[in-house]
Amino acid sequence: MATSVGSDSLARNLANGEPGALASGERQGARFETLFLRHYGRVFGILRRLLGSNEAAEDAAQEVFLRLYRQEAPPPDEAGLSRWLARVATNLGLNILRSDRRQRSHLQHSAVLDRAEEPVREERHDPARVALAQEETATVHAVLDGMGERAQALLILRNSGLAYAEIADALGVAPSSVGTLLARAEREFRKRYEALDRAEGARRTERGE
Amino acid sequence: MLALSHGSWFVSYFPLDAEDGAIMRCIDEGRLRAYLDGQVTEDERMAFATHLDGCALCAGRLRALDGDAHVTAALLAHWLPTPSASVAPSEERCASVALARFQATLREEARAIELAPRGPFVVLKEQMTAMLTRLTAPRLRPALAAVSLVTILAVVLAFSPINSLADQLFKTFRVQQFAAVAVRVPGMTELPQPQQVTPDQQLQLQQMLAALGTPTTDATKDTVAEVADSAAAQAFLAQHGATLQVPGQLPAAYSGMTPRYGTAQPTSSTYTLNVATAQQYLALANSPELSSLPWPAGVSQLTFGLDTPAAVATYYGDGQTNGLGIVQMANLPNAGPGAGPALKLPDELDVNAFRAAILALPGLPQDTVAQVKNVQDWDRTLIIPVPQDATTKNVTIDGINGENPGLLILDGQGRGSLLLWQDKGTLYAVGGTVNEADVLLVANNLKPR
Numbered sequence: 001m002a003t004s005v006g007s008d009s010l011a012r013n014l015a016n017g018e019p020g021a022l023a024s025g026e027r028q029g030a031r032f033e034t035l036f037l038r039h040y041g042r043v044f045g046i047l048r049r050l051l052g053s054n055e056a057a058e059d060a061a062q063e064v065f066l067r068l069y070r071q072e073a074p075p076p077d078e079a080g081l082s083r084w085l086a087r088v089a090t091n092l093g094l095n096i097l098r099s100d101r102r103q104r105s106h107l108q109h110s111a112v113l114d115r116a117e118e119p120v121r122e123e124r125h126d127p128a129r130v131a132l133a134q135e136e137t138a139t140v141h142a143v144l145d146g147m148g149e150r151a152q153a154l155l156i157l158r159n160s161g162l163a164y165a166e167i168a169d170a171l172g173v174a175p176s177s178v179g180t181l182l183a184r185a186e187r188e189f190r191k192r193y194e195a196l197d198r199a200e201g202a203r204r205t206e207r208g209e
Numbered sequence: 210m211l212a213l214s215h216g217s218w219f220v221s222y223f224p225l226d227a228e229d230g231a232i233m234r235c236i237d238e239g240r241l242r243a244y245l246d247g248q249v250t251e252d253e254r255m256a257f258a259t260h261l262d263g264c265a266l267c268a269g270r271l272r273a274l275d276g277d278a279h280v281t282a283a284l285l286a287h288w289l290p291t292p293s294a295s296v297a298p299s300e301e302r303c304a305s306v307a308l309a310r311f312q313a314t315l316r317e318e319a320r321a322i323e324l325a326p327r328g329p330f331v332v333l334k335e336q337m338t339a340m341l342t343r344l345t346a347p348r349l350r351p352a353l354a355a356v357s358l359v360t361i362l363a364v365v366l367a368f369s370p371i372n373s374l375a376d377q378l379f380k381t382f383r384v385q386q387f388a389a390v391a392v393r394v395p396g397m398t399e400l401p402q403p404q405q406v407t408p409d410q411q412l413q414l415q416q417m418l419a420a421l422g423t424p425t426t427d428a429t430k431d432t433v434a435e436v437a438d439s440a441a442a443q444a445f446l447a448q449h450g451a452t453l454q455v456p457g458q459l460p461a462a463y464s465g466m467t468p469r470y471g472t473a474q475p476t477s478s479t480y481t482l483n484v485a486t487a488q489q490y491l492a493l494a495n496s497p498e499l500s501s502l503p504w505p506a507g508v509s510q511l512t513f514g515l516d517t518p519a520a521v522a523t524y525y526g527d528g529q530t531n532g533l534g535i536v537q538m539a540n541l542p543n544a545g546p547g548a549g550p551a552l553k554l555p556d557e558l559d560v561n562a563f564r565a566a567i568l569a570l571p572g573l574p575q576d577t578v579a580q581v582k583n584v585q586d587w588d589r590t591l592i593i594p595v596p597q598d599a600t601t602k603n604v605t606i607d608g609i610n611g612e613n614p615g616l617l618i619l620d621g622q623g624r625g626s627l628l629l630w631q632d633k634g635t636l637y638a639v640g641g642t643v644n645e646a647d648v649l650l651v652a653n654n655l656k657p658r
Contacts, residue, residue, distance in 0.1 A: 033308060040304035052290030058307060065311055101288060140288040159285045164248040179248070180239030186277040193284060 036065055039082065043089045046170070049160040050093035060096060064089045083169045090170035094153055101141055139200065143192045151185035158182055235267045236260060242274050422486075426478035433473045442470040442521045443658050449475070449519035451539035451635060456523075457654035460647035463525040463533050471522040475541070482511045505557040514553035516541055518636075526641065533641035535651065540634035548631035607653045608632040615652070619645055628652050 043064050048057035067088055068074065068081075075081045144152050150171060157167045167182075168175040236244070236257055243249050244257050261268050436442050443453040459466070484504050505511075518541040526532025541551055599620050606615045608630070615630030627640035628648045639652045 036308050036311065037304050040307055044303060044307070056290075058303075058310075061307060062311055062314065065307075066314070069315070097290070100290075136284070137287050140284050144288070155281060155285060156289070158246075159282055159289060164243060164246070177239060179241070179243035179246075180237070183238050183242040183274055183277070186274070186281045189284075190277045190280045193280070 032069065035081070039085050040065070042082070043085050046086060046089045046162065046166065047093045049162060050090070050097055050156070056096070060092055061089070064092055083172070086166065086169040087172060090153065090157065094156060097156065135200070139193065139196055143189060143196055146192060147185070147188060150181070151188060154178075154182050154185045155189060235264060238270065238274070241267065241271050242278075245271070245275055245278060422480050422482040425481075427476055431474075432476055433471060436470045436472055439468075439470060439658055442472060442523070445472045446519065446521055446537070446539055449539040450542075451519075451537070453521060453658045454535075454537055454637075454655040455658045456535065456651050457656045458650055459525065460533065460643055460650060462531070466525045469524045471524065473517075473520040473522075475519045476517050478515045478517075480513045480515070482513070484509055484511060508557045511555040511557060513555065515550055516553070517550040531642045533643050533647070533651065534639070535655070536638040538636040548634050548636040604628070604649065606630045606632070608655070617645060617648065
């Protein structure tokens with residue numbers, strides 16, 4: 001996308017369409033406030049769907065607007081700004097999600113290993129089933145990691161409930177191509193998952209589990 | 210006909226037979242996938258359904274896509290966060306609250322940038338402020354804060370050891386020792402205070418607070434500076450007749466660390482209180498006791514003076530969460546006995562009457578009254594109000610010029626401590642995110658550089 005003009009900061013540039021010709025900081029501030037109020041709901045909505053909680057989404061939304069505030073070459077018009085915000089929100093949300101999941105899948109992986117070595121003490125949950133579910137999550141993480149970034153993003157965004165138009169905005173692709181890309185990504189995901197799952201199943205059998 | 214109204218993809222995949230309008234080609238994979246998700250127009254949906262009815266190939270492709278989509282969704286469901294059960298806040302409220310938070314962040318950053326070059330004093334002050342903020346109630350309502358401020362002002366007036374100096378032109382007070390009095394900060398509720406203050410009234414109170422008095426100061430942004438090393442700090446203090454004291458021992462966490470040094474020039478400040486505004490405010494605070502304080506008759510303004518001496522701060526730490534600071538205030542020339550800043554009280558004020566009135570406040574906690582009354586040597590002792598969950602003790606500092614009584618304040622959670630004492634005209638403070646033993650270790654081992 002990157003429809004940038006000059007290197008004026010957003011506050012200066014977006015303030016009244018006259019880069020560098022601003023009278024006062026107050027007007028810049030007022031202009032930014034308007035933008036903030038107009039676009040916040042959408043940014044928050046994307047992040048809430050990605051991150052699952054109001055709190056996490058609020059924190060991340062703050063970061064998105066901070067990036068906008070510091071942007072040297074912000075999009076010059078509303079439509080561009082809207083897409084820019086959607087994309088930044090999505091990328092930030094995806095990064096938070098990925099690093100969060102990475103930690104979790106790592107923990108779960110260790111937990112699975114730990115559990116394998118200690119005797120089962122309680123039957124409240126079927127430990128074998130819990131371990132399997134945790135292993136499955138780790139496998140999902142590994143599969144996603146092995147895929148291209150765009151395919152990964154597509155799968156996560158769609159399964160977080162974003163509409164095709166939103167996905168198109170966020171990924172900078174044509175709305176008409178979302179279906180095609182999604183179909184491809186899902187096929188790839190399933191294939192990779194099944195291959196990895198088979199490989200792990202074989203390992204488990206070897207270990208005599 | 211129907212199909213002609215759609216986009217170009219439709220025309221290319223569904224060219225109409227000139228004869229009967231029958232759909233000739235199969236559906237693009239992307240559109241099939243969109244159809245599964247309901248992300249097609251109503252016209253498309255109907256056209257696709259018709260086609261799928263008659264085309265086994267497309268129906269099979271659709272099933273395959275559906276299978277992939279379901280497997281993917283089921284697996285990702287474990288991986289993705291569980292959607293929050295809590296309802297998303299209403300959009301407008303949510304956005305304006307977020308905007309306020311955003312602006313606060315910007316202001317905070319601007320402030321940090323502005324203050325950044327000022328060095329150890331600022332860092333020290335911020336950490337001390339942070340500690341005190343933790344110590345006090347996090348969310349005092351503005352009105353309560355205003356009441357607290359006026360109360361504290363009144364307490365300062367009331368408790369200042371004045372009577373022995375009453376015949377002097379200026380009633381000057383300087384620290385010779387410290388005493389702590391516990392104040393229930395969140396529980397200022399025990400003082401008479403507004404019960405129900407509306408937001409409008411709160412705003413009014415804040416404006417009044419600004420109108421309460423006029424501060425003046427000769428301090429500028431250059432008053433406080435960072436200097437390169439202990440030699441420069443010593444040279445600065447020498448101009449003001451003092452010798453820099455450096456720690457002979459440090460807690461393990463700070464040992465070997467190179468400190469930063471800050472210097473502060475002596476300053477002179479005044480605060481001119483508008484008596485009428487103060488009375489008006491106290492009346493608004495709905496507190497008959499406070500509004501009947503014995504203000505001097507016929508006096509519209511009272512001017513308080515504060516002279517602070519030159520000071521050096523020595524700071525060890527990361528500048529973020531952990532730090533240890535030593536502040537040393539040189540003596541003020543011609544300021545009489547005592548140490549540290551000199552507080553000059555206006556002649557017109559009958560401080561004894563004020564003190565008596567405050568101590569007689571019906572709402573004042575009895576233990577506070579008792580503690581205040583217990584303080585001996587009014588003309589020598591600075592009363593430090595401390596929150597109730599803090600603990601204080603009197604300690605003896607083995608200082609440069611012999612033994613000196615000091616006041617040690619420990620916060621309730623053991624996160625920080627502060628030690629104050631004076632030694633022959635020099636006021637010292639050692640504090641930070643360190644425990645009692647470490648503070649005493651530093652204080653007892655200060656030595657001339």
